[in-house]
Amino acid sequence: MKLITIAGPPSSGKTSVILHLAQAARARLGVVKFDCLASFDQERYEDAGIPVRTGFSGKFCPDHFFVNNVEAAVQWGRRLGLDILVTESAGLCNRCSPHIAGILAVCVVDHLSGIHTPRKVGPMLRLADAVAVTKGDIVSQAEREVFRHSVRQVNGNAKIFSINGITGQGAFLLAKMAEGARDVETLTDMRLRFTTPAAACAYCTGEMRIGEAYQMGMMRKMEFGE
Amino acid sequence: MISGGNNERLAREFFRNLNLPWPAEGCSVEDALAALDPEWLEEFGLTAEEIPLRLAEFLETMTRASALRPLRSLTVLGGRDKAGAPEEAELRLVPGDAVSVVGPTGSGKSRLLADIECLAQGDTPTGRRVLIDDAPVDEDERFRLGGKLVAQLSQNMNFVMDLTVAEFLEMHARSRMPDSADSDVEAACAHCFERANGLAGERFAQDTKVTQLSGGQSRALMIADCAYLSRSPVVLIDEIENAGVDRREALALLSSREKIVLISTHDPLLALEADRRVVIRGGGIRQVIETDEEERSALAALEAIDRTLREARQQLRYGESVRIP
Numbered sequence: 001m002k003l004i005t006i007a008g009p010p011s012s013g014k015t016s017v018i019l020h021l022a023q024a025a026r027a028r029l030g031v032v033k034f035d036c037l038a039s040f041d042q043e044r045y046e047d048a049g050i051p052v053r054t055g056f057s058g059k060f061c062p063d064h065f066f067v068n069n070v071e072a073a074v075q076w077g078r079r080l081g082l083d084i085l086v087t088e089s090a091g092l093c094n095r096c097s098p099h100i101a102g103i104l105a106v107c108v109v110d111h112l113s114g115i116h117t118p119r120k121v122g123p124m125l126r127l128a129d130a131v132a133v134t135k136g137d138i139v140s141q142a143e144r145e146v147f148r149h150s151v152r153q154v155n156g157n158a159k160i161f162s163i164n165g166i167t168g169q170g171a172f173l174l175a176k177m178a179e180g181a182r183d184v185e186t187l188t189d190m191r192l193r194f195t196t197p198a199a200a201c202a203y204c205t206g207e208m209r210i211g212e213a214y215q216m217g218m219m220r221k222m223e224f225g226e
Numbered sequence: 227m228i229s230g231g232n233n234e235r236l237a238r239e240f241f242r243n244l245n246l247p248w249p250a251e252g253c254s255v256e257d258a259l260a261a262l263d264p265e266w267l268e269e270f271g272l273t274a275e276e277i278p279l280r281l282a283e284f285l286e287t288m289t290r291a292s293a294l295r296p297l298r299s300l301t302v303l304g305g306r307d308k309a310g311a312p313e314e315a316e317l318r319l320v321p322g323d324a325v326s327v328v329g330p331t332g333s334g335k336s337r338l339l340a341d342i343e344c345l346a347q348g349d350t351p352t353g354r355r356v357l358i359d360d361a362p363v364d365e366d367e368r369f370r371l372g373g374k375l376v377a378q379l380s381q382n383m384n385f386v387m388d389l390t391v392a393e394f395l396e397m398h399a400r401s402r403m404p405d406s407a408d409s410d411v412e413a414a415c416a417h418c419f420e421r422a423n424g425l426a427g428e429r430f431a432q433d434t435k436v437t438q439l440s441g442g443q444s445r446a447l448m449i450a451d452c453a454y455l456s457r458s459p460v461v462l463i464d465e466i467e468n469a470g471v472d473r474r475e476a477l478a479l480l481s482s483r484e485k486i487v488l489i490s491t492h493d494p495l496l497a498l499e500a501d502r503r504v505v506i507r508g509g510g511i512r513q514v515i516e517t518d519e520e521e522r523s524a525l526a527a528l529e530a531i532d533r534t535l536r537e538a539r540q541q542l543r544y545g546e547s548v549r550i551p
Contacts, residue, residue, distance in 0.1 A: 112386060115397075119243050123271060133373075139386050140444075141377045141458075142398040142451045148373070149401035154243050156287030162373040167336065172344050173369065194271050 002084045002181040005098045007124040008108030010090045013134035015041045016165030024175035027083035032073040034089035063196035066098045071187045097123035097194040104181035110135040118151045123194040130159045240284045288404045297459040298359045305353025307510030315511035321484035326497040329506030343376050377458035381465050385436040392432040398455045422450035449476045453483045463489045498525040
Protein backbone atom coordinates (compact mmCIF):
# COMPACT_ATOMS: atom_id res chain seq x y z
CA MET A 1 0.00 0.00 0.00
CA LYS A 2 1.24 3.48 -0.84
CA LEU A 3 0.97 6.24 1.74
CA ILE A 4 0.65 9.96 1.04
CA THR A 5 0.51 12.68 3.69
CA ILE A 6 -1.53 15.65 2.51
CA ALA A 7 -1.53 18.79 4.62
CA GLY A 8 -2.63 22.36 4.13
CA PRO A 9 -4.32 25.30 5.82
CA PRO A 10 -8.07 25.02 6.55
CA SER A 11 -10.30 25.51 3.51
CA SER A 12 -7.40 25.37 1.06
CA GLY A 13 -9.13 22.61 -0.89
CA LYS A 14 -7.45 19.46 0.47
CA THR A 15 -10.59 17.34 0.30
CA SER A 16 -11.36 18.40 -3.27
CA VAL A 17 -7.79 17.64 -4.32
CA ILE A 18 -7.99 14.20 -2.70
CA LEU A 19 -11.35 13.44 -4.34
CA HIS A 20 -9.93 14.29 -7.76
CA LEU A 21 -6.76 12.39 -6.98
CA ALA A 22 -8.86 9.31 -6.18
CA GLN A 23 -10.63 9.64 -9.51
CA ALA A 24 -7.48 10.21 -11.55
CA ALA A 25 -5.45 7.48 -9.84
CA ARG A 26 -7.93 4.75 -10.74
CA ALA A 27 -6.80 2.83 -7.66
CA ARG A 28 -8.49 1.80 -4.41
CA LEU A 29 -7.87 4.86 -2.26
CA GLY A 30 -8.83 5.47 1.36
CA VAL A 31 -8.55 8.52 3.59
CA VAL A 32 -7.83 9.13 7.24
CA LYS A 33 -8.80 12.65 8.12
CA PHE A 34 -7.12 14.27 11.12
CA ASP A 35 -8.94 17.31 12.40
CA CYS A 36 -9.24 19.29 15.60
CA LEU A 37 -12.82 19.96 16.60
CA ALA A 38 -15.14 19.38 13.71
CA SER A 39 -15.04 18.15 10.15
CA PHE A 40 -17.62 18.04 7.41
CA ASP A 41 -15.67 16.03 4.89
CA GLN A 42 -16.58 12.52 5.99
CA GLU A 43 -19.78 12.66 3.95
CA ARG A 44 -18.06 13.95 0.84
CA TYR A 45 -15.75 10.95 0.90
CA GLU A 46 -18.56 8.52 1.65
CA ASP A 47 -20.63 9.92 -1.22
CA ALA A 48 -17.70 9.23 -3.52
CA GLY A 49 -17.47 5.67 -2.21
CA ILE A 50 -14.12 6.31 -0.55
CA PRO A 51 -13.42 4.48 2.74
CA VAL A 52 -12.74 7.10 5.42
CA ARG A 53 -11.99 7.42 9.13
CA THR A 54 -11.95 10.75 10.96
CA GLY A 55 -10.00 11.47 14.14
CA PHE A 56 -10.41 14.59 16.28
CA SER A 57 -7.44 15.75 18.32
CA GLY A 58 -9.72 17.67 20.70
CA LYS A 59 -7.62 19.25 23.41
CA PHE A 60 -4.38 17.61 22.25
CA CYS A 61 -1.83 19.15 19.93
CA PRO A 62 -2.98 18.08 16.45
CA ASP A 63 0.57 17.16 15.43
CA HIS A 64 1.16 14.94 18.45
CA PHE A 65 -2.23 13.39 17.90
CA PHE A 66 -1.29 12.68 14.30
CA VAL A 67 2.00 10.98 15.15
CA ASN A 68 0.37 8.89 17.86
CA ASN A 69 -2.23 7.56 15.44
CA VAL A 70 -0.70 7.42 12.01
CA GLU A 71 0.71 3.90 12.38
CA ALA A 72 -2.75 2.57 13.33
CA ALA A 73 -4.11 4.42 10.28
CA VAL A 74 -1.63 2.59 8.06
CA GLN A 75 -2.65 -0.75 9.52
CA TRP A 76 -6.34 0.10 8.98
CA GLY A 77 -5.58 0.85 5.33
CA ARG A 78 -3.73 -2.42 4.91
CA ARG A 79 -6.56 -4.41 6.47
CA LEU A 80 -8.90 -2.85 3.93
CA GLY A 81 -6.56 -3.81 1.11
CA LEU A 82 -6.17 -0.23 -0.13
CA ASP A 83 -3.76 0.65 -2.93
CA ILE A 84 -3.28 4.17 -1.63
CA LEU A 85 -3.89 5.62 1.82
CA VAL A 86 -4.03 9.37 2.18
CA THR A 87 -3.79 11.13 5.52
CA GLU A 88 -5.41 14.53 5.43
CA SER A 89 -4.58 17.08 8.11
CA ALA A 90 -4.98 20.82 8.52
CA GLY A 91 -1.99 22.83 9.62
CA LEU A 92 -3.76 24.95 12.15
CA CYS A 93 -0.73 26.61 13.70
CA ASN A 94 1.28 26.95 10.44
CA ARG A 95 3.97 24.99 12.18
CA CYS A 96 2.33 21.62 11.80
CA SER A 97 4.08 19.19 9.55
CA PRO A 98 2.83 15.62 9.36
CA HIS A 99 5.39 14.77 6.68
CA ILE A 100 7.48 11.64 7.15
CA ALA A 101 10.91 11.01 5.63
CA GLY A 102 10.54 8.67 2.66
CA ILE A 103 6.75 9.04 2.42
CA LEU A 104 5.23 11.14 -0.37
CA ALA A 105 4.39 14.50 1.18
CA VAL A 106 1.95 16.94 -0.41
CA CYS A 107 0.98 20.43 0.72
CA VAL A 108 -2.21 22.08 -0.55
CA VAL A 109 -2.40 25.87 -0.62
CA ASP A 110 -4.80 28.16 -2.43
CA HIS A 111 -4.35 31.29 -4.47
CA LEU A 112 -6.87 33.29 -2.50
CA SER A 113 -4.89 32.93 0.72
CA GLY A 114 -2.47 35.61 -0.48
CA ILE A 115 0.96 35.44 -2.04
CA HIS A 116 2.85 35.46 1.25
CA THR A 117 1.11 32.30 2.45
CA PRO A 118 3.74 29.89 1.07
CA ARG A 119 6.32 31.66 3.19
CA LYS A 120 4.17 31.55 6.30
CA VAL A 121 2.95 27.97 6.38
CA GLY A 122 6.40 26.62 7.22
CA PRO A 123 7.53 23.00 7.22
CA MET A 124 4.36 21.46 5.82
CA LEU A 125 5.15 23.31 2.60
CA ARG A 126 8.90 23.76 2.94
CA LEU A 127 9.50 20.03 3.36
CA ALA A 128 6.83 18.75 0.94
CA ASP A 129 7.65 16.79 -2.22
CA ALA A 130 4.72 18.29 -4.07
CA VAL A 131 2.70 21.47 -3.67
CA ALA A 132 -0.83 21.48 -5.06
CA VAL A 133 -2.08 25.01 -5.64
CA THR A 134 -5.85 25.41 -5.90
CA LYS A 135 -8.35 28.12 -6.92
CA GLY A 136 -6.13 29.32 -9.76
CA ASP A 137 -9.12 29.58 -12.07
CA ILE A 138 -10.34 32.79 -10.45
CA VAL A 139 -7.13 34.81 -10.20
CA SER A 140 -5.01 36.32 -12.96
CA GLN A 141 -2.15 34.55 -14.70
CA ALA A 142 0.28 37.03 -13.12
CA GLU A 143 -0.92 36.17 -9.63
CA ARG A 144 -0.57 32.47 -10.38
CA GLU A 145 3.00 32.99 -11.51
CA VAL A 146 3.90 35.15 -8.53
CA PHE A 147 2.41 32.56 -6.19
CA ARG A 148 4.44 29.81 -7.82
CA HIS A 149 7.53 31.94 -7.38
CA SER A 150 6.62 32.41 -3.74
CA VAL A 151 6.42 28.61 -3.32
CA ARG A 152 9.80 28.27 -5.02
CA GLN A 153 11.28 30.73 -2.57
CA VAL A 154 10.78 28.33 0.32
CA ASN A 155 10.86 25.00 -1.49
CA GLY A 156 13.14 24.85 -4.49
CA ASN A 157 12.63 21.17 -5.19
CA ALA A 158 8.94 20.43 -4.83
CA LYS A 159 6.90 19.68 -7.90
CA ILE A 160 4.20 22.31 -8.18
CA PHE A 161 0.79 21.37 -9.52
CA SER A 162 -2.03 23.72 -10.28
CA ILE A 163 -5.26 21.88 -9.51
CA ASN A 164 -8.77 23.05 -10.16
CA GLY A 165 -10.82 21.71 -7.24
CA ILE A 166 -14.07 21.99 -9.19
CA THR A 167 -13.17 20.34 -12.49
CA GLY A 168 -10.18 18.33 -11.27
CA GLN A 169 -7.98 19.71 -14.02
CA GLY A 170 -4.35 19.22 -13.01
CA ALA A 171 -4.98 16.22 -10.72
CA PHE A 172 -3.69 13.84 -13.37
CA LEU A 173 -0.03 14.65 -12.84
CA LEU A 174 -0.42 14.39 -9.07
CA ALA A 175 -1.95 10.93 -9.54
CA LYS A 176 1.01 10.08 -11.74
CA MET A 177 3.32 11.06 -8.93
CA ALA A 178 1.27 9.03 -6.42
CA GLU A 179 1.74 5.92 -8.58
CA GLY A 180 5.46 6.26 -7.99
CA ALA A 181 5.16 6.60 -4.20
CA ARG A 182 6.81 3.90 -2.16
CA ASP A 183 4.98 0.98 -0.61
CA VAL A 184 4.83 0.76 3.19
CA GLU A 185 3.97 -2.01 5.59
CA THR A 186 4.67 -0.09 8.75
CA LEU A 187 5.90 3.34 9.80
CA THR A 188 7.56 2.04 12.95
CA ASP A 189 11.09 3.45 13.23
CA MET A 190 10.58 5.88 10.38
CA ARG A 191 11.14 9.54 11.18
CA LEU A 192 9.18 12.74 10.88
CA ARG A 193 10.70 15.37 8.60
CA PHE A 194 10.30 18.06 11.23
CA THR A 195 9.93 18.27 15.00
CA THR A 196 6.39 18.63 16.32
CA PRO A 197 5.66 21.65 18.53
CA ALA A 198 7.07 21.25 22.05
CA ALA A 199 3.94 21.01 24.13
CA ALA A 200 4.13 20.13 27.77
CA CYS A 201 2.76 23.11 29.63
CA ALA A 202 -0.09 23.63 32.06
CA TYR A 203 -2.43 24.58 29.21
CA CYS A 204 -1.79 21.23 27.55
CA THR A 205 -3.34 19.54 30.56
CA GLY A 206 -6.51 21.57 30.59
CA GLU A 207 -5.61 24.73 32.53
CA MET A 208 -7.94 27.62 31.58
CA ARG A 209 -7.00 30.43 33.92
CA ILE A 210 -4.69 33.19 32.68
CA GLY A 211 -1.68 34.48 34.61
CA GLU A 212 1.92 33.79 35.68
CA ALA A 213 0.80 31.67 38.64
CA TYR A 214 -0.81 29.09 36.39
CA GLN A 215 1.96 28.79 33.84
CA MET A 216 4.00 25.63 34.32
CA GLY A 217 6.19 23.38 32.24
CA MET A 218 7.76 24.27 28.89
CA MET A 219 6.86 27.68 27.59
CA ARG A 220 8.22 30.50 25.54
CA LYS A 221 7.95 34.18 26.45
CA MET A 222 7.89 37.01 23.94
CA GLU A 223 10.15 39.97 24.44
CA PHE A 224 8.36 43.27 24.02
CA GLY A 225 11.19 45.67 24.87
CA GLU A 226 10.34 49.20 26.02
CA MET B 227 31.12 34.21 -4.27
CA ILE B 228 27.78 35.59 -3.25
CA SER B 229 28.57 39.15 -2.24
CA GLY B 230 27.17 42.26 -3.79
CA GLY B 231 24.51 43.00 -6.42
CA ASN B 232 21.60 40.76 -7.22
CA ASN B 233 22.95 37.76 -5.36
CA GLU B 234 23.05 39.72 -2.15
CA ARG B 235 19.47 40.85 -2.70
CA LEU B 236 18.45 37.24 -3.21
CA ALA B 237 20.38 36.14 -0.12
CA ARG B 238 18.49 38.69 1.95
CA GLU B 239 15.23 37.36 0.58
CA PHE B 240 16.32 33.86 1.63
CA PHE B 241 16.99 35.11 5.16
CA ARG B 242 13.61 36.79 5.28
CA ASN B 243 11.83 33.63 4.11
CA LEU B 244 13.34 31.63 6.94
CA ASN B 245 12.78 34.39 9.47
CA LEU B 246 16.53 34.73 10.03
CA PRO B 247 17.99 38.06 11.16
CA TRP B 248 20.22 40.00 8.75
CA PRO B 249 22.74 41.55 11.15
CA ALA B 250 23.15 45.05 9.68
CA GLU B 251 22.67 47.11 6.56
CA GLY B 252 25.59 46.64 4.16
CA CYS B 253 26.80 43.49 5.88
CA SER B 254 28.13 40.71 3.63
CA VAL B 255 26.44 37.35 3.10
CA GLU B 256 29.36 35.57 4.79
CA ASP B 257 29.03 37.78 7.89
CA ALA B 258 25.29 37.18 8.00
CA LEU B 259 25.83 33.43 7.91
CA ALA B 260 28.50 33.64 10.61
CA ALA B 261 26.20 35.64 12.89
CA LEU B 262 23.44 33.03 13.01
CA ASP B 263 22.54 31.76 16.48
CA PRO B 264 22.39 27.92 16.51
CA GLU B 265 19.83 27.92 19.33
CA TRP B 266 17.49 30.19 17.41
CA LEU B 267 17.91 27.99 14.34
CA GLU B 268 17.10 24.85 16.27
CA GLU B 269 13.86 26.33 17.47
CA PHE B 270 12.80 26.72 13.84
CA GLY B 271 13.94 23.23 12.89
CA LEU B 272 17.13 24.32 11.13
CA THR B 273 20.82 23.58 11.67
CA ALA B 274 23.80 25.90 11.14
CA GLU B 275 25.37 23.41 8.72
CA GLU B 276 22.44 23.24 6.37
CA ILE B 277 21.94 26.98 5.93
CA PRO B 278 24.82 27.64 3.47
CA LEU B 279 23.79 24.57 1.44
CA ARG B 280 20.19 25.68 1.36
CA LEU B 281 21.21 29.20 0.42
CA ALA B 282 23.27 27.89 -2.51
CA GLU B 283 20.30 25.76 -3.55
CA PHE B 284 18.00 28.78 -3.27
CA LEU B 285 20.24 30.95 -5.45
CA GLU B 286 20.38 28.19 -8.02
CA THR B 287 16.62 27.67 -7.99
CA MET B 288 15.93 31.38 -8.34
CA THR B 289 18.21 31.76 -11.35
CA ARG B 290 17.00 28.52 -12.92
CA ALA B 291 13.41 29.66 -12.48
CA SER B 292 13.94 32.53 -14.87
CA ALA B 293 15.09 30.33 -17.74
CA LEU B 294 12.60 28.33 -19.80
CA ARG B 295 13.72 26.82 -23.09
CA PRO B 296 11.87 28.39 -26.02
CA LEU B 297 9.38 26.11 -27.66
CA ARG B 298 9.60 25.49 -31.41
CA SER B 299 6.43 23.49 -31.87
CA LEU B 300 3.61 21.76 -30.04
CA THR B 301 1.79 18.86 -31.66
CA VAL B 302 -1.37 17.07 -30.53
CA LEU B 303 -1.75 13.54 -31.91
CA GLY B 304 -5.27 12.12 -31.86
CA GLY B 305 -6.33 9.44 -29.40
CA ARG B 306 -9.93 8.29 -29.12
CA ASP B 307 -13.25 10.02 -28.54
CA LYS B 308 -15.82 9.34 -25.80
CA ALA B 309 -17.24 6.39 -27.75
CA GLY B 310 -13.77 4.88 -28.07
CA ALA B 311 -13.53 5.57 -31.80
CA PRO B 312 -10.11 6.66 -33.05
CA GLU B 313 -9.60 10.39 -33.34
CA GLU B 314 -8.04 11.02 -36.73
CA ALA B 315 -6.28 14.27 -36.04
CA GLU B 316 -2.91 15.86 -35.90
CA LEU B 317 -2.62 19.46 -34.82
CA ARG B 318 0.81 21.07 -35.08
CA LEU B 319 1.23 24.55 -33.64
CA VAL B 320 4.21 26.88 -33.85
CA PRO B 321 4.88 30.17 -32.03
CA GLY B 322 2.77 32.96 -33.47
CA ASP B 323 -0.10 30.60 -34.37
CA ALA B 324 -3.61 31.40 -33.24
CA VAL B 325 -6.30 28.71 -33.37
CA SER B 326 -9.81 28.77 -32.01
CA VAL B 327 -11.45 25.78 -30.38
CA VAL B 328 -15.20 25.38 -30.90
CA GLY B 329 -17.82 22.89 -29.81
CA PRO B 330 -20.90 22.76 -27.59
CA THR B 331 -20.62 22.59 -23.79
CA GLY B 332 -19.47 19.16 -22.70
CA SER B 333 -18.00 18.30 -26.10
CA GLY B 334 -14.48 17.98 -24.74
CA LYS B 335 -12.85 21.39 -25.17
CA SER B 336 -11.52 21.40 -21.60
CA ARG B 337 -10.21 17.87 -22.08
CA LEU B 338 -8.14 19.02 -25.02
CA LEU B 339 -6.66 21.80 -22.99
CA ALA B 340 -6.03 19.49 -20.02
CA ASP B 341 -4.16 17.12 -22.33
CA ILE B 342 -1.96 19.97 -23.54
CA GLU B 343 -1.41 21.23 -20.02
CA CYS B 344 -0.23 17.90 -18.63
CA LEU B 345 1.56 16.97 -21.86
CA ALA B 346 -0.43 13.77 -22.28
CA GLN B 347 1.60 10.79 -23.46
CA GLY B 348 -1.18 8.39 -24.33
CA ASP B 349 -1.93 7.94 -20.64
CA THR B 350 -4.92 10.25 -20.13
CA PRO B 351 -8.53 9.11 -20.75
CA THR B 352 -8.39 10.43 -24.33
CA GLY B 353 -5.22 8.53 -25.24
CA ARG B 354 -3.86 11.67 -26.93
CA ARG B 355 -0.15 12.34 -27.22
CA VAL B 356 1.42 15.76 -27.09
CA LEU B 357 4.82 16.36 -28.65
CA ILE B 358 7.16 19.24 -27.99
CA ASP B 359 9.53 20.13 -30.83
CA ASP B 360 8.20 16.99 -32.58
CA ALA B 361 9.39 14.66 -29.83
CA PRO B 362 7.64 12.89 -26.94
CA VAL B 363 8.11 14.38 -23.49
CA ASP B 364 9.68 12.37 -20.67
CA GLU B 365 8.37 12.24 -17.10
CA ASP B 366 10.87 14.74 -15.67
CA GLU B 367 10.09 17.29 -18.34
CA ARG B 368 6.36 16.82 -17.77
CA PHE B 369 6.62 17.53 -14.08
CA ARG B 370 8.96 20.43 -14.71
CA LEU B 371 6.73 22.05 -17.32
CA GLY B 372 3.43 21.10 -15.69
CA GLY B 373 1.59 24.29 -14.89
CA LYS B 374 4.12 26.50 -16.62
CA LEU B 375 3.36 25.67 -20.21
CA VAL B 376 -0.07 27.24 -20.49
CA ALA B 377 -1.03 30.73 -19.40
CA GLN B 378 -4.77 31.20 -19.06
CA LEU B 379 -7.06 34.14 -19.49
CA SER B 380 -10.72 33.77 -18.74
CA GLN B 381 -13.84 35.65 -18.02
CA ASN B 382 -13.90 34.42 -14.41
CA MET B 383 -10.48 35.72 -13.51
CA ASN B 384 -10.02 38.68 -11.24
CA PHE B 385 -7.17 40.45 -9.57
CA VAL B 386 -7.19 39.73 -5.86
CA MET B 387 -4.01 41.49 -4.73
CA ASP B 388 -4.34 44.86 -3.10
CA LEU B 389 -1.70 46.58 -5.23
CA THR B 390 -1.46 49.44 -7.70
CA VAL B 391 -0.90 48.64 -11.38
CA ALA B 392 2.76 49.67 -11.09
CA GLU B 393 3.37 47.58 -7.97
CA PHE B 394 1.56 44.66 -9.50
CA LEU B 395 3.65 44.68 -12.67
CA GLU B 396 6.84 45.08 -10.72
CA MET B 397 5.99 42.16 -8.49
CA HIS B 398 5.29 39.93 -11.47
CA ALA B 399 8.39 41.07 -13.34
CA ARG B 400 10.58 40.49 -10.29
CA SER B 401 9.28 36.96 -9.89
CA ARG B 402 10.04 36.37 -13.56
CA MET B 403 13.52 37.83 -13.48
CA PRO B 404 14.73 37.51 -9.92
CA ASP B 405 18.36 38.04 -10.89
CA SER B 406 17.87 40.95 -13.30
CA ALA B 407 18.95 44.53 -12.82
CA ASP B 408 16.39 47.11 -11.64
CA SER B 409 16.54 49.00 -14.94
CA ASP B 410 15.55 45.88 -16.94
CA VAL B 411 12.62 45.22 -14.64
CA GLU B 412 11.47 48.85 -14.93
CA ALA B 413 11.72 48.81 -18.71
CA ALA B 414 9.68 45.60 -18.98
CA CYS B 415 6.98 47.02 -16.69
CA ALA B 416 6.79 50.34 -18.55
CA HIS B 417 6.42 48.56 -21.85
CA CYS B 418 3.71 46.29 -20.53
CA PHE B 419 1.82 49.21 -19.01
CA GLU B 420 1.82 51.14 -22.30
CA ARG B 421 0.56 48.19 -24.30
CA ALA B 422 -2.17 47.43 -21.75
CA ASN B 423 -3.40 51.00 -22.10
CA GLY B 424 -3.34 50.64 -25.86
CA LEU B 425 -5.67 47.65 -25.61
CA ALA B 426 -8.10 49.13 -23.09
CA GLY B 427 -11.03 51.22 -24.23
CA GLU B 428 -10.41 53.66 -21.39
CA ARG B 429 -6.97 54.67 -20.15
CA PHE B 430 -5.88 53.92 -16.60
CA ALA B 431 -3.00 55.18 -14.47
CA GLN B 432 -0.01 53.45 -12.91
CA ASP B 433 -1.28 54.23 -9.43
CA THR B 434 -4.77 52.76 -9.97
CA LYS B 435 -5.44 49.77 -7.75
CA VAL B 436 -5.69 46.62 -9.88
CA THR B 437 -8.87 45.67 -8.05
CA GLN B 438 -10.48 48.95 -9.14
CA LEU B 439 -9.94 48.50 -12.87
CA SER B 440 -13.03 48.05 -15.03
CA GLY B 441 -13.70 44.68 -16.67
CA GLY B 442 -12.16 45.83 -19.95
CA GLN B 443 -9.15 47.44 -18.30
CA SER B 444 -8.50 44.30 -16.21
CA ARG B 445 -8.66 42.14 -19.30
CA ALA B 446 -6.34 44.50 -21.19
CA LEU B 447 -3.80 44.44 -18.36
CA MET B 448 -4.00 40.64 -18.13
CA ILE B 449 -3.43 40.27 -21.87
CA ALA B 450 -0.47 42.67 -21.99
CA ASP B 451 0.96 41.02 -18.88
CA CYS B 452 0.63 37.57 -20.50
CA ALA B 453 2.35 38.87 -23.61
CA TYR B 454 5.27 40.60 -21.93
CA LEU B 455 5.79 39.15 -18.49
CA SER B 456 4.44 35.61 -18.49
CA ARG B 457 6.96 32.96 -19.38
CA SER B 458 4.38 30.46 -20.66
CA PRO B 459 4.75 29.77 -24.38
CA VAL B 460 1.08 28.84 -24.81
CA VAL B 461 -1.84 31.14 -23.99
CA LEU B 462 -5.39 29.91 -23.63
CA ILE B 463 -8.12 32.48 -23.94
CA ASP B 464 -11.48 31.36 -22.66
CA GLU B 465 -14.54 33.39 -23.73
CA ILE B 466 -13.09 36.81 -23.16
CA GLU B 467 -15.81 39.45 -22.96
CA ASN B 468 -16.10 41.80 -25.88
CA ALA B 469 -16.55 45.03 -23.96
CA GLY B 470 -13.65 47.38 -23.80
CA VAL B 471 -10.78 45.38 -25.28
CA ASP B 472 -9.44 45.61 -28.79
CA ARG B 473 -9.39 41.88 -29.47
CA ARG B 474 -7.71 41.98 -32.86
CA GLU B 475 -4.93 44.04 -31.34
CA ALA B 476 -4.74 41.63 -28.41
CA LEU B 477 -4.30 38.61 -30.67
CA ALA B 478 -1.76 40.43 -32.81
CA LEU B 479 0.19 41.32 -29.68
CA LEU B 480 0.27 37.75 -28.36
CA SER B 481 1.25 36.39 -31.77
CA SER B 482 3.99 38.95 -32.15
CA ARG B 483 5.39 37.82 -28.81
CA GLU B 484 5.78 34.33 -30.25
CA LYS B 485 2.99 32.79 -28.22
CA ILE B 486 0.86 29.89 -29.37
CA VAL B 487 -2.67 31.14 -28.80
CA LEU B 488 -5.67 28.86 -28.29
CA ILE B 489 -9.03 30.59 -28.07
CA SER B 490 -12.02 28.75 -26.74
CA THR B 491 -14.90 30.85 -27.97
CA HIS B 492 -18.10 31.04 -29.98
CA ASP B 493 -17.75 34.74 -30.55
CA PRO B 494 -17.42 34.98 -34.34
CA LEU B 495 -15.19 38.07 -34.17
CA LEU B 496 -12.65 36.23 -32.12
CA ALA B 497 -13.02 32.76 -33.66
CA LEU B 498 -12.61 34.05 -37.23
CA GLU B 499 -9.59 36.11 -36.27
CA ALA B 500 -7.69 32.83 -35.84
CA ASP B 501 -6.06 31.17 -38.85
CA ARG B 502 -7.60 27.78 -38.04
CA ARG B 503 -10.33 26.43 -35.87
CA VAL B 504 -10.56 23.08 -34.21
CA VAL B 505 -14.05 21.56 -34.09
CA ILE B 506 -14.65 19.29 -31.09
CA ARG B 507 -17.56 16.90 -30.75
CA GLY B 508 -18.15 13.80 -28.65
CA GLY B 509 -14.80 14.15 -26.93
CA GLY B 510 -12.74 14.19 -30.10
CA ILE B 511 -11.35 16.58 -32.71
CA ARG B 512 -13.74 16.23 -35.68
CA GLN B 513 -12.26 18.72 -38.06
CA VAL B 514 -9.72 21.49 -38.40
CA ILE B 515 -11.10 24.30 -40.55
CA GLU B 516 -8.88 26.92 -42.18
CA THR B 517 -10.44 30.36 -42.14
CA ASP B 518 -11.15 30.94 -45.86
CA GLU B 519 -11.70 34.06 -47.96
CA GLU B 520 -15.47 33.94 -47.62
CA GLU B 521 -15.18 33.80 -43.85
CA ARG B 522 -12.74 36.68 -43.87
CA SER B 523 -15.24 38.84 -45.71
CA ALA B 524 -17.92 37.71 -43.26
CA LEU B 525 -15.55 38.83 -40.51
CA ALA B 526 -15.29 42.28 -42.10
CA ALA B 527 -19.09 42.58 -42.09
CA LEU B 528 -19.29 41.45 -38.46
CA GLU B 529 -16.63 43.94 -37.50
CA ALA B 530 -18.67 46.76 -38.99
CA ILE B 531 -21.59 45.72 -36.77
CA ASP B 532 -19.25 45.54 -33.80
CA ARG B 533 -17.92 49.04 -34.52
CA THR B 534 -21.45 50.37 -34.57
CA LEU B 535 -22.12 48.77 -31.20
CA ARG B 536 -18.91 50.16 -29.76
CA GLU B 537 -19.74 53.64 -30.98
CA ALA B 538 -23.17 53.43 -29.38
CA ARG B 539 -21.51 52.29 -26.15
CA GLN B 540 -19.09 55.21 -26.31
CA GLN B 541 -21.95 57.66 -26.88
CA LEU B 542 -23.73 56.29 -23.83
CA ARG B 543 -20.55 56.48 -21.75
CA TYR B 544 -20.13 60.21 -22.46
CA GLY B 545 -23.77 61.12 -21.97
CA GLU B 546 -24.57 61.63 -25.63
CA SER B 547 -27.69 60.59 -27.52
CA VAL B 548 -27.18 57.40 -29.48
CA ARG B 549 -26.93 58.11 -33.22
CA ILE B 550 -26.16 55.44 -35.78
CA PRO B 551 -24.63 56.82 -38.99
